Amino acid sequence: MTTAIYWFRNDLRLEDNPALMLACKSADYLLPIYVHDKRLGEETPWGFPRTSEHRKVFLQESLEDLRAQLRNLGSDLVELSGDFREVFSNLRTQLGVSQIYCEQIEAPEELQQVSALRDIGFEVQSIWQSSMLDPKSLPFQLEQMPDVFTQFRQQIEKQKLRFSNPIDTVSVIPPLPTDGIVSSFQTEVDIPLGNSSFMGGATKAQAHIFQYFERRLVDTYKLSRNQLLGMDYSSKFSPWLALGCSSAKSIAQQLADYENRYGANDGTYWLWFELLWRDYFRFLHFKYGTRLYQSKGLGAKESNQFDDVKFNQWISGNTGASLVDAGIRELGKTGFLSNRMRQIVASYWIYDMRGDWRAGAAWFESRLIDYDVYSNQGNWLYIAGKGTDPRGGRPFNMDKQAKDHDPDGVYQRTWLSQIK
Numbered sequence: 371m372t373t374a375i376y377w378f379r380n381d382l383r384l385e386d387n388p389a390l391m392l393a394c395k396s397a398d399y400l401l402p403i404y405v406h407d408k409r410l411g412e413e414t415p416w417g418f419p420r421t422s423e424h425r426k427v428f429l430q431e432s433l434e435d436l437r438a439q440l441r442n443l444g445s446d447l448v449e450l451s452g453d454f455r456e457v458f459s460n461l462r463t464q465l466g467v468s469q470i471y472c473e474q475i476e477a478p479e480e481l482q483q484v485s486a487l488r489d490i491g492f493e494v495q496s497i498w499q500s501s502m503l504d505p506k507s508l509p510f511q512l513e514q515m516p517d518v519f520t521q522f523r524q525q526i527e528k529q530k531l532r533f534s535n536p537i538d539t540v541s542v543i544p545p546l547p548t549d550g551i552v553s554s555f556q557t558e559v560d561i562p563l564g565n566s567s568f569m570g571g572a573t574k575a576q577a578h579i580f581q582y583f584e585r586r587l588v589d590t591y592k593l594s595r596n597q598l599l600g601m602d603y604s605s606k607f608s609p610w611l612a613l614g615c616s617s618a619k620s621i622a623q624q625l626a627d628y629e630n631r632y633g634a635n636d637g638t639y640w641l642w643f644e645l646l647w648r649d650y651f652r653f654l655h656f657k658y659g660t661r662l663y664q665s666k667g668l669g670a671k672e673s674n675q676f677d678d679v680k681f682n683q684w685i686s687g688n689t690g691a692s693l694v695d696a697g698i699r700e701l702g703k704t705g706f707l708s709n710r711m712r713q714i715v716a717s718y719w720i721y722d723m724r725g726d727w728r729a730g731a732a733w734f735e736s737r738l739i740d741y742d743v744y745s746n747q748g749n750w751l752y753i754a755g756k757g758t759d760p761r762g763g764r765p766f767n768m769d770k771q772a773k774d775h776d777p778d779g780v781y782q783r784t785w786l787s788q789i790k
């Protein structure tokens with residue numbers, strides 16, 4: 371009889387989850403766990419907590435939803451906190467289990483976690499499953515993928531690749547190793563109260579995606595995606611995608627179903643195009659790995675010097691540039707920011723304030739409920755001109771941005787009247 375652990379990471383769902391499916395088919399007893407890694411509760415080198423309350427709330431809601439789904443299948447979810455090595459070592463001591471299944475995350479810290487577990491004797495099976503396109507379906511090896519997004523996209527379109535098919539939802543889960551195991555291991559987790567427009571969990575994700583297509587918002591997506599205020603100007607799929615409450619393949623499948631029903635249009639194409647950016651930043655990690663985390667990124671020049679005073683002005687929304695300050699305050703208040711405003715505040719920090727892009731990226735990591743290591747790192751590098759942008763960086767003109775995207779100042783008034 372085999373007993374295994376299923377370690378949920380950024381894949382908090384039963385739908386289209388190949389790693390979980392494999393664990394369910396391979397083990398006689400399965401312990402589903404989530405580890406609140408101690409490191410995520412620590413401070414960044416720039417002196418602020420690595421994870422904000424908004425992120426904690428969204429995560430906790432997502433875990434509650436996952437727990438309910440697992441219970442429906444006769445299983446459960448054990449949440450554990452602490453140093454992840456100790457957490458797993460304790461489980462091994464008490465249960466004698468050394469087989470772990472999980473999703474593969476191709477970012478340095480997450481890769482180190484898996485190799486550290488292997489070093490202390492665990493057998494870890496990690497499966498890549500967070501992209502819309504399966505890497506095996508691509509017309510190139512990831513290590514040789516085109517650096518420039520347009521060339522990457524063109525090669526994919528030439529092969530008529532749209533997405534890889536999602537697999538069936540897990541409907542049968544092996545029993546827990548022993549009765550009473552959940553209460554004996556569970557560590558108390560303080561659940562903060564949510565007050566956001568976004569509620570975590572696969573159930574909410576499905577409802578949100580369903581209404582987005584039902585209301586046919588995608589038809590106008592290309593025209594509205596650069597707006598700044600409201601829920602409908604863009605899909606808002608990102609928070610659920612980031613924690614894996616929904617899978618990119620299943621969203622792409624729903625987009626294809628929509629096109630079959632109503633016909634393809636500029637909006638449907640552009641939503642796919644943006645989801646492809648998400649894949650692109652993921653795949654770049656296979657090619658460049660830790661180089662994407664250096665101060666100079668893929669470029670030759672180190673990042674700007676860090677300046678504490680300027681950074682505090684930026685993160686508190688007190689730079690004096692009203693569009694930027696409004697954006698930073700929206701981020702602080704909600705844990706979300708439109709793509710356009712992310713570009714604007716990032717550009718201002720890097721080019722106008724001459725700030726260290728890594729501190730900006732860390733601030734986003736701390737605040738964004740849709741924080742995604744690949745997309746955050748990739749976009750910050752791109753704007754800083756240290757990634758794969760053929761134009762070598764994206765300095766934005768603030769007056770032009772305000773004129774184009776907030777001509778009546780409604781966005782600025784909305785958020786500048788808020789206390790951070």
Ligand SMILES: Cc1cc2nc3c(=O)[nH]c(=O)nc-3n(C[C@H](O)[C@H](O)[C@H](O)COP(=O)(O)OP(=O)(O)OC[C@H]3O[C@@H](n4cnc5c(N)ncnc54)[C@H](O)[C@@H]3O)c2cc1C
Nearest residue numbers: 604605606607608644645648709712740741742745746749
């Ligand atoms: C500096 C900076 C940091 C960012 N950090 C993150 C992050 O941590 N997590 C994150 O998910 N996105 C990040 N983005 C990308 C983008 O801003 C968000 O994905 C998008 O705003 C989320 O809103 P939406 O779901 O309504 O997007 P939509 O416009 O509806 O797009 C649909 C989906 O496509 C993907 N997507 C769209 N734009 C991008 C992009 N530029 N790069 C990668 N994927 C994209 C997302 O998965 C998104 O949910 C960042 C962008 C910038 C400029």
